[in-house]
Amino acid sequence: MIVIVDYGMGNLKSVQNAFAKVGYKTLITDNPNLIKKASALVLPGVGAFRDAIKSLKDKKIDKELIKAIRIGKPFLGICLGMQLLFGFSEEGGLFKGLNIIPGRVKRFSSLVKCPHLGWNKVKFIHNSNRNINPIFEGVLDESYFYFVHSYYCEVDNQKIIYSTTDYGSAFPSSIWKDNLFGVQFHPEKSSTSGLKILKNFGELSKC
Amino acid sequence: MLIIPAIDIKEGRCVRLTEGKFEDVEIFSDDPVAVAVKWANKGAMMLHVVDLDGARYGKLTNSSLLEKIIKKVNIPIQTGGGIRKYEEVERLINLGASRVILGTILWKDKSLAKRLFKDFSEKVIAGIDAREGYVAIEGWQNITSVDALDFAKEMERLGARRIIYTDIKRDGTLIGPNMDNLEKMLKNVNIPLICSGGITSLDDIEKLKRLEGLGLEGIIIGKALYKGRIILEEALKLAQGK
Numbered sequence: 001m002i003v004i005v006d007y008g009m010g011n012l013k014s015v016q017n018a019f020a021k022v023g024y025k026t027l028i029t030d031n032p033n034l035i036k037k038a039s040a041l042v043l044p045g046v047g048a049f050r051d052a053i054k055s056l057k058d059k060k061i062d063k064e065l066i067k068a069i070r071i072g073k074p075f076l077g078i079c080l081g082m083q084l085l086f087g088f089s090e091e092g093g094l095f096k097g098l099n100i101i102p103g104r105v106k107r108f109s110s111l112v113k114c115p116h117l118g119w120n121k122v123k124f125i126h127n128s129n130r131n132i133n134p135i136f137e138g139v140l141d142e143s144y145f146y147f148v149h150s151y152y153c154e155v156d157n158q159k160i161i162y163s164t165t166d167y168g169s170a171f172p173s174s175i176w177k178d179n180l181f182g183v184q185f186h187p188e189k190s191s192t193s194g195l196k197i198l199k200n201f202g203e204l205s206k207c
Numbered sequence: 208m209l210i211i212p213a214i215d216i217k218e219g220r221c222v223r224l225t226e227g228k229f230e231d232v233e234i235f236s237d238d239p240v241a242v243a244v245k246w247a248n249k250g251a252m253m254l255h256v257v258d259l260d261g262a263r264y265g266k267l268t269n270s271s272l273l274e275k276i277i278k279k280v281n282i283p284i285q286t287g288g289g290i291r292k293y294e295e296v297e298r299l300i301n302l303g304a305s306r307v308i309l310g311t312i313l314w315k316d317k318s319l320a321k322r323l324f325k326d327f328s329e330k331v332i333a334g335i336d337a338r339e340g341y342v343a344i345e346g347w348q349n350i351t352s353v354d355a356l357d358f359a360k361e362m363e364r365l366g367a368r369r370i371i372y373t374d375i376k377r378d379g380t381l382i383g384p385n386m387d388n389l390e391k392m393l394k395n396v397n398i399p400l401i402c403s404g405g406i407t408s409l410d411d412i413e414k415l416k417r418l419e420g421l422g423l424e425g426i427i428i429g430k431a432l433y434k435g436r437i438i439l440e441e442a443l444k445l446a447q448g449k
Contacts, residue, residue, distance in 0.1 A: 017281070117305070146283055189305070191247065
């Protein structure tokens with residue numbers, strides 16, 4: 001079962017509905033025991049970094065998430081859900097994240113409008129040594145996805161950046177390391193390309 | 208260029224009006240949620256959902272349907288109609304609306320308008336509906352003496368990030384957009400603009416596409432889609448230049 005982690009904020013239903021559309025049943029829960037039993041995990045993205053990390057800690061979900069990633073369960077972080085994986089965020093002060101990926105979450109430069117809201121191109125980083133990210137299987141390079149965010153991830157290990165998107169300058173719009181997937185855009189709001197990604201992720205949950 | 212199908216809701220149904228007249232109503236479906244799902248499945252990248260009852264009576268009326276639509280479709284929704292308070296904007300955004308369209312409220316209370324643009328920035332849109340060049344408010348039932356172009360410039364000054372410009376006399380008429388007015392508007396404001404009213408054919412879309420460089424970001428299509436004058440897939444292909 002794919003579990004959508006509920007940390008008490010926002011509209012997780014749209015993620016659940018998008019998975020349902022591509023044939024995957026999901027469970028929305030904040031119960032650490034159910035999270036432990038999940039075959040794959042989705043950490044969706046809504047709200048402010050500080051509230052989210054506090055909620056994950058209060059509900060004692062944070063440790064389960066870290067464990068799940070360590071033991072190799074497919075894990076998808078969406079938007080804030082990806083940002084939470086980093087060392088810390090500058091959103092609303094300076095707050096520690098789950099610290100699974102070295103790097104930090106920064107605000108866009110004041111030269112661009114915030115939030116970055118709308119459809120934008122996702123450009124794959126081309127590297128002949130590199131495999132295709134399984135969740136992007138069948139998605140064309142430079143496809144459009146839907147974004148809503150004012151902060152972006154600055155990733156220390158460039159090798160895990162799978163795609164970038166231009167907004168003022170290029171920022172990482174997706175990351176990938178083994179079983180760990182992060183997307184800054186909202187696949188659940190990104191029409192057919194977004195559904196493709198959720199479907200691909202769903203397939204990984206069966207392995 | 209974004210092609211944005213319009214879903215206008217009146218008394219729970221998906222309808223189209225002609226020139227915004229409430230007595231001139233055509234019902235296209237009893238199930239707006241199914242209509243939304245249909246457009247999304249055909250590849251629309253955004254939907255424009257209007258609460259006509261809300262616009263008319265100044266009070267959100269069909270928000271439970273809106274909520275259902277937001278939960279059902281996997282594309283962003285912009286919505287408006289009857290939003291007169293700060294808290295209502297906030298509520299719709301929390302409900303999952305990607306962008307909230309403000310109309311009457313902008314005309315009535317400039318300091319509130321400024322605050323909304325500041326606090327919600329890209330998440331709110333100034334909806335400017337014009338009849339013969341003058342701003343219409345309250346579900347288009349009252350025409351002010353404010354020039355639409357001046358109003359647009361004022362909204363930009365107050366901090367609006369985006370405008371939806373509707374030509375009421377063209378809306379629901381299937382006679383093509385008012386290109387001259389639109390071009391004038393585009394040349395006078397520096398923020399992205401979405402147009403609506405009268406778009407009837409692929410030719411119209413082709414013409415509008417040429418205004419992309421002037422800042423035209425999207426096209427709202429209503430009746431033409433429901434009457435089959437425009438096939439959504441073809442419009443999308445054309446707009447994306449494929």
